[in-house]
Amino acid sequence: MYKLAPSLLAADFGIIKEQLAKLDEAKVPYLHLDIMDGVFVPNLSFGLAVVESIRKYTKMVFDVHLMIIEPERYVEQFAKAGTDIFCFHIEATKDAKATVDKIKKYGMKAAIAVKPATPISEIKDLLGELDMVLVMTVEPGFGGQKFMEDQMEKVKELVKLREENNYKYDIEVDGGVNPETIKTCFASGANVIVAGSAVLGAKDISARVEEFAQIAKEYNI
Numbered sequence: 001m002y003k004l005a006p007s008l009l010a011a012d013f014g015i016i017k018e019q020l021a022k023l024d025e026a027k028v029p030y031l032h033l034d035i036m037d038g039v040f041v042p043n044l045s046f047g048l049a050v051v052e053s054i055r056k057y058t059k060m061v062f063d064v065h066l067m068i069i070e071p072e073r074y075v076e077q078f079a080k081a082g083t084d085i086f087c088f089h090i091e092a093t094k095d096a097k098a099t100v101d102k103i104k105k106y107g108m109k110a111a112i113a114v115k116p117a118t119p120i121s122e123i124k125d126l127l128g129e130l131d132m133v134l135v136m137t138v139e140p141g142f143g144g145q146k147f148m149e150d151q152m153e154k155v156k157e158l159v160k161l162r163e164e165n166n167y168k169y170d171i172e173v174d175g176g177v178n179p180e181t182i183k184t185c186f187a188s189g190a191n192v193i194v195a196g197s198a199v200l201g202a203k204d205i206s207a208r209v210e211e212f213a214q215i216a217k218e219y220n221i
């Protein structure tokens, strides 16, 4: 089922309450929160205090994308801050299985992200336990980058593996998604769409959300 997850990274933090209200008005289901530590990726964003504070203003599902090393250190804190989906990078942890178990123990949905150079074979053994897989369509670290079309092979591979093994995960794409590139995402089988600049940078947020929803319908997603 199609879910849009606008990335807070593209929001104007000076008017964050208004921005959240606009997304709520547009009936957006997920909010994508990019947490960066300046080590796993060459950028810093925001952390637990921001997640906790905005949790009071919206009921959107919090899809937290952790671009930090050893994400297992923060599972409990992100659960307490109001995270619904805890998504960590396979490249950032030594024990992905233990991390998934810990996420579930704290009542959150578990998701794993893969960087553009990481093959799906790296997470193959865990696919049966995941609620979502995130295929990065840019190098993680910054919003506003160009969509990497070649990553669609991984989306298709995930669709195939899900069918063959009766797995249940959603397939999320993140980076450079706009009204054009969203089409190839749907055609390949992605159903959770992260979009930062294309949604929060749009003149009319509701119109952009509606435009994406129409395209999803055309692709039966």
Ligand SMILES: O=C(CO)[C@H](O)[C@H](O)COP(=O)(O)O
Binding pocket: 007, 009, 010, 032, 034, 065, 067, 138, 139, 140, 141, 142, 143, 144, 145, 174, 175, 176, 177, 194, 195, 196, 197, 198
């Ligand atoms: O994880 C991310 C960057 O590492 C962001 O979620 C992503 O870049 C969204 O921004 P945009 O839609 O503008 O590309």
Ligand SMILES: [Co+2]
Binding pocket: 007, 032, 033, 034, 065, 174, 194
């Ligand atoms: Co992200």
